[in-house]
Amino acid sequence: MSVKTDYKSLANRLLTIYSKQVFQKSMKGAKAKVARPYSESDRRFLLNIIGLANITDSYKEAGDLDKVLDTIDLAKIYSGVEKREQESDKKKSKDGIELGYEDFLVLELLHYFKHDFFKWITIPECSNCKNGSENVDSIGIEGPPINNPDEITRIEKYRCKTCQKSIDFPRINSPTKLLQTREGRCGEWVNCFMLILRAVLGADAGIRYVWNFEDHVWCEYYSSALSRWVHIDPCEAVFDEPNLYCENWGKKMSWVIGINDSYMIDLSEKYITSIEKRIPKTNTVSNVQYIKDVLHKINCDKLLKYYFEYIDPTSSNESEKLMSLYNKVILIHNREKLELNGSKSRIDMPSSTITTKGRQTGGTEWTKARGEDG
Ligand SMILES: [Zn+2]
CATH class of the missing domain: 2.20.25.10 (N-terminal domain of TfIIb)
Known part of the structure; x- marks a missing residue:
């Protein structure tokens, strides 16, 4: 046995032990009692996030996913993807990494959904x-x-x-x-687009519902080529522009929360990209730590649920299952938490590459009333 293989098996053993510790902590966390809300605003906030905790389960039924494939124009979408792949100048993400087929598919779905499929209603x-x-x-x-x-x-x-x-x-x-x-406002757009995304990307695809306290929702998907969660806004057909809301629309925000199959995460640092657009979290809830504690408890529940439902329930090989939990959830979650902590020190991101200013969906008066007209 070579030294290299030895190190690899040692690393795997350590990661399995670490994964088991995270799993056992989640067992404890899921059983722990959480205090009652401190105020009416905390209670209302919690109702929102608890109601969303398992939202990605709504995009799972095999029959529903089949309905999507029967409804959308797959031939048109795939031909659009092929064209995008051939446009060599558009093959890289803004951080210089080559986009994969999945990314082109998402780009094309965004375009198709906005221009051929769904209608905005103010x-x-x-x-x-x-x-x-x-x-x-x-x-x-x-x-x-x-x-x-x-x-x-x-x-x-x-x-x-x-x-x-x-x-x-x-x-x-x-x-x-x-x-x-096929019509509505952002809630309807995102709900329908999430189902389409799951149907086209496949049952294992990482898709995320993103909720903003100031009345907007959008999505993300986990890109294998870019190894990260990518922002997408189906209402605007915008891809990978997290600064869209603060810098383009001029929207002020307090909380942005992302929800996927395995965890819920505070994405405020990713999307509130300018200090002037930040509404203090304490304007919306009385006890920020308490909200974080509840998020932690939800995540303990979600991790266990993910382990029992998604990681091959027929297998009895515990080490393999723990390794799979590590690779599919713990690693990605940890990496994301680190990045979000890192972005806390950032003041402003580079300006958006989108040239339009202000929200495109909704009439002038409507977007102005919401403070989203740029
Ligand atoms: Zn009439």
Whole structure:
């Protein structure tokens, strides 16, 4: 046996032991009791993040993923990917690393989704008069129906100024229903795009839902070629521009949280890229450490769930399974935490490569009211 193989097996043994320690700590963490919320704002914040903790489970059903492949124009998408691969000048990411096939696929999906598939709705128009949304008055909001297979969160009610027809805009959460309706605001866009992403990239693909406290959501996916999580905003068809919100839209933010199959992570340092755009976290919650403790507890639960559900439940080889847990989750999570800690000292990132200023989806008044007009 060579010295090299010896070192490799020693390294694997150490990593297996480390992985086991992380697993056992998670067992303890999952059982530990968390204190009650300190304030009403903490409670409301927690309701949000606890509600999102397992959101990526909504993009898993084999039948739903088949529906995606039956609905989207795969021939068009793959031909677009081929064209992108041939444009040699666009083959690298901004950090100079060659993009892989998966990255081209995501770029093409973003383009297809925005330009051929989904429609933005700020205010719906009257289907009789088709006079545009200026001809429609908002008249209130209704709760979801009792029988609610489309997972409607609320119904926005409008009335046409010309023919008095009442218009409902149900805010739908079910990603498969959205494959049919193909319209909405960022919540609908992201929900539907996440399902498409999982269907096209494959069941094992790392996909992430990103939630911002100041009313926006977007996505990320784990790029094997770039070895990192990559920002994507389906509403704007923007790829790998985490400074989009602060520097391009001029959006002020407090919390940005990412949720994937195996962990939840505070991504505020990645997306709040300028000091002037930072809203102190204490403006939104009374006890930041408490929120972090709850996130930790959620992550203990998620790690165990991932281990039992995703890492070959039929195998009895514990060392192999722990190594797999290390490579698929612990290593990536640790690396990401390190990078985020490193970015705390950073003041401003280089300016966005996107030349437009301000948000592209939504009308001028709407984006201005949200402080996202650049
Ligand atoms: Zn009308």
